[in-house]
Amino acid sequence: MNWSNVRLILERELRDQLRDRRSLFVIFVLPILLYPFLGMSLFQVAQFVQQHASRVLVVGADDLRVTPALFENEKFAARWLGDAVDANLIELHFAGEIVAAEKVEETARRAVDEEEYEAVVFFPADFGRGLEQVRRNLPPSDRAAAAEHTGGAPARRTVEVPSPRIYWDDASEKSQLANARLRVIMERWREEVGRENLETAGLSRSAAKPFDVALEDVADERHRDAALWAKIFPFLLLIWALTGAFYPAVDLCAGEKERGTLETLLISPAERTEIVWGKLLTIMTFSSVTVVLNLVSMGVTGLFVISQLEQFERQFGPPPLSSFVWLLVALVPVSALFSALCLALAALARSTKEGQYYLMPLVLVAMPLVVLPMAPGVELTLGNSLIPVTGLVLLLRAAVEGDYAQALPFIPPVVAVTLACCLLAIRWAVEQFNSEGVLFRESERLDLALWVRHLMRDRGETPSVAEAVACGVVILLVRFFMSFALRQPESFRDFAVLAIVTQLVVVFTPALLMTVMFTRSPAKTLLLRLPRPSALLAAVLLAVCLHPLANLMQRAMTRLYPISDDVTRQLGGLLEGAESLAMLLFVVAVVPAIVEELAFRGFILSGFRHMGHKWRAIVLASIFFGMSHAVFQQSLVAFVVGIVIGYVTVQSGSIVPAMAMHMVHNSLAVLPSRVTRAMEERYPFLERLFADSTEAGYTYPWPVMALSVIGVAVLLTWFHWQPAAKSPEETLQEAIDHEAASPLAG
């Protein structure tokens, strides 16, 4: 690949975009104006909250009588107002006439509705008298006075003090504010009245509230500040990177198709890869600039607003400076990832209109991955760091919070996964640029009947790539819906029936139907031919050697993503209930092997081989195979084992070795649990074999592992040297690759 061509293309695209006044405005000028504008509005709102005076109507306050006094000089006494509330912030109006109790609600409602007042405080007629009565009923300081007072036995009559009421309107913000202020005042007054009651009764003022619970926040202030920003910044970073990448991507790909300049570019000596890289770097530039400008603008505005509003400052401080450094570091992988994704999608679109429609699905997929880390309990673990985007967000969060020690070991997996996703997206984009269908596709009217008839009438001997994908998707969908309809098995018999029925309906039927309907040669599609005996033997041996490695992988997966104990126990219990070994193996090994191999390594693999790349076909078929397993931890192991089986299928040209391998593999997976003590005593080597059996599973001793690694390597090499049939596309692709690699080229 010629990097000077990439640079030429990059420079041209950048120059082109920078000459477009409108996009310059949106990318550069808008953020610089937008955030201060938003900040100003926020500022106004906050100011209002701080300085707006509530208008309150007080009814029935003429006869309060009790000390301490609530009112002073026609306002609330200063001691009831908290630090936040200034006396001038509450404008009191005392009702002139005495309003009857029944009429109060109506009066209050009208007053608040008509916005004459923002809240109404109503003291019922007997309120003052009731309070006084309560105080008079309290036992006085000396006993003598007590006896005199009540003539012997003290009569404790409980006095019902009618509640004062605050009328307010929750739908109005001003009313909410008034209510909040009034509540603080009334509660403080009520507490002080209570304390004076205690004093009058000869008790200490703190009798009702003997102690205060002290709250000690251990978080260091910087850490606490950082925690908030650590949640916000990665989220914002990703949003801006995504939106900053998307529109340039659509313009550079689909827009170029529309304007007719794409064909010219394709005829030039620039390779497709060079074109894609040039465009990718352009999009990354725009994505990064968008992020930086938005961040800076928002940061400056935010700092300014926070410093001006004292109440905010108490809740959270400005972001730590180091967080900006980390954001800049994270900028490169984030913008690379999203730029690659946007480019891949945009390359698929025929027009800018179509390209813009692809934005929504991309956002729908990216959003959960970005939001997931913000959920409580989601932490930076190895398992989580392997999830694209999510891992990156978690890592960034740890960095912003200052947890460097915690973050360090997770850098390699996150970087690896992000890099892998970028490279996959780039390869896909290059393919779109190579695909005639995408470049020169004309719109067609969709006619379902015609299309189905075409699929059946013009079918090839083996399925097409699209049909392979469809089969995989159908299998996954049917499995998904069936899982709702079926109930949990309770005995082995139940389980056996369930398993076999599921296999037949979910996997076998779609594959078989599609083979019959969409291919002319089921034998070629399903690879129904006898293999060479040596291939069959080698396959079985390979499955045996692979077993310890697969087991190791299974344990590693279970450690990364632990299965709940319930599930493990339940599954184990079901399997133990099997009546005979033969029955168990039939259900767990034989049926799945036959059915799944016919579907995944038969129909689906045959379809994918029309892509022209043997390994891509094997991996894709294995992805569907893995996804069709219900338990996630199993899926990953199945994916890897599926690749090996797929390779064997391709090299041997027959489905039989694959079935054999699958049967052996599944059998070996369940057999060790059937090894009983009695068996171990009869055959001592078994004991040595399962040296480290624990509840969680068994591990093989290292000599066995070493042997299995050697065995696998030897057998895979043997398969490598087998003459393997190629599909016509693979032959063609090989010829092209051979030419490209030859010394005469370029």
Next chain:
Amino acid sequence: MIHVRELTKSYDDLRRGKFMALDGVSFDAFPGQVYALLGPNGAGKTTILRILSTVLRPSHGSATVNGFDVVTQASRVRHQIGFMSANTGVYDRMTAWEMVEYFGRLYGIDAEALRWRMDDLFTRLKMNDIRDLLGAKMSTGMKQKVSIARALVHDPPVLIFDEATVGLDVLVARALLRTVAELRDQGKCIVFSTHIMREAEKLCDRIAILHRGHILAEGTLDQLEDEYRERDLEELFFRLISEHDERYGIVEAR
């Protein structure tokens, strides 16, 4: 120079079933020659030229350009050809000079030689007054000139013109045809597709008459006259086409 053997291109169209855009087309074009592909719309001219320029791949058959196969040695082929068609666009926000320079540099021409060559080219094509004009502001004729300059900047031995005069006014079209003739005299191998008889008559050394993906007749004007006893190219053209349609029972629902 250009050797096309049994070139076939088929598409799967839902309505039409398997649609053969090209069906076993073979011809040869040599340096110092203008080879015309003459045919109505839908004959397959653009398909052949797109295959030759490596943008499309044939379903069957082969084509070589200056000894390089268009499928397996595509990048070498692209260095050998200059392609121009009615809808090769120019970039809206690039000036004429910038555009030609961009492609020149993609072809690997070093800066000094490129500038010299571009000066020469712009003068010969009378483009010096539009050097700094942005693509969006150019007329169709100006755009065509820029496309020609772009196609010629790397001095390729093979030139492909796909209905290049469509949309041009008479004067500009005439100038274009004169340029093509000059290039032929310089020893270039030129493939020229058109549906305008006059152009084919005046300009071309060999002509292939295409219809529905087949070559109906091929040869120099004199050879065609001898074989079909028809002096007027236009008459010959219509005769061959209607004979073909009759033979294959094709009823035109135009």
